[in-house]
Amino acid sequence: MQGHIGRQLQQCFGELAPQERRVASFILDHFEDLAIYSAADLARLSGVSKATVTRLFRRLGYADFKAVKAHARELRHFGVPLAAGSDALGEGAERCARHLAREQENLQHCFEGLSAASFEAVIGALDSAPRLAVVGYRNSYPLALHLRQQLLQCRPGVALWPAPNQSLAEELAELDADALVVLFGFRRRPRVFDALVETLAARGQPCLLIGDATTARYAERVTWRLACPLDSVSAFDSYAAPMSLICLLANALLHRRLASGRARIDGITDLYESLDELAP
Template sequence: MRIDERIGHHYPELGPQEQKAADTLLDHLGDLAVYNAAELSRLSGVSKATMSRLFRRLGFADFNEVKEHTRTLRASGVPVAAHEEGDLAAHLAYELDNLRRTFEQLDAGQLTAATEALASAGQLLLIGFRNSFPLALHLRQQLLQCRGNVAAAPQPGQSIGEELAGYGAGDVVLLLGFRRRPAAFAAVLEAAAAGGSTTVLIGDPSARRFAAKADIWLECPVDSVSAFDSYASAMSLMSVLANGVLAVRAKAGRDRIREATGLFSALGELEE
């Protein structure tokens, strides 16, 4: 059980001082690493004994165990409130580091294989659950400018089975597997592969355990100093993939862009 759930469960039975200590823990889950137990006690205005008693009530041996628990939560993608939300310099530094890590560790062979597969697929299905779905939508919008038969799933109200049906040899299923995936994620990847489609998997390091099940694996970190994961580097990778597909498709891609641009003008869809 997460620490916030433990606090919520025990909160009604805590004394006033323990509730103050619990409130302080909840306010500082994202930056507990910068405090020791004595500093946290002073911050909450309670005694060290009260703080220690709270830890035990919550099922932790000591403050070090609490800190390790919160680190594990954040690493799994759980939003943990950070107290440095105004530190834009720290946020920028982390974003730049994510971008650097993404492209320094990117396997050139896997990237080339991914762009060629996306460019040549008969049908292309982009699957993104939860926070990965906006990435799938964005990549679809980019790819549709230079090729057809690109779909994003799961669409609202649809099950993944009916979206995946009909994809097989000559098609590509790209799965965006960023953390806090649904429990059925591995089964979806396996079903796509079993159907004969080429499978491309893109995710943060927590998705490495699925990499062997995919034909192509691209890794992209989403760590952040904030409470929420950042997908800036993932969006940058989507741009690289789309550009690579256009380069592979060459004249066919340029012809489709020209046709789409002409339709934009004919339909008056975009401002001049």
């Protein structure tokens, strides 16, 4: 992906001609709407010629304005929080209705994309693996933490990686060949993510990858991949679909090992009471 156009404009602003600065200032002030403007719109709203707009984008390395709009859409695809047009969210009841509709679309796409056979294989692996390692970075970390806490109610041997401010190498060195790694990989992943996927694949480690559409490129390197849309009506991603998938995974695992799972839940509940950990 080409460098963020907003940062490019900021870095070269002092070198721009006065008319180009007017365009750059307008873009920086209305960056969230860049994908919905045309070159003519930018020229009109900035008070410059269309040729000035074209010259500015060529200076930045874009062949034409179509390339600029594609870049703006790509930024959103990879998780850069860009607000949509000023009326995208709506107001009052309409705001809630638009948000609800998008959430329902995400959930529908998530669960329609699940293969029954693959899902059963995943639950079987969550049940039979001697150890589970759940991994998540950045926005994926709360999801990994929540899945671990849910699975611990059903079965033993569930670890969360990495520990705060710790590395993974020591953990991987201790990982059995038949242990299952559950890897959350939602967009804006750290650079170490690629190396981790490659390392797990080279080791032949069973791996379940849960992520958004940008994880498609890892599909052949993992054992299973479950996709969850994060789309929202404006800038910030929605994690309702992955949280719902976590709920389904945990419930399906519990029902697969219902007797032992119930006994484990009862034991944990007794410990809560003896430790007086939870408020009534």
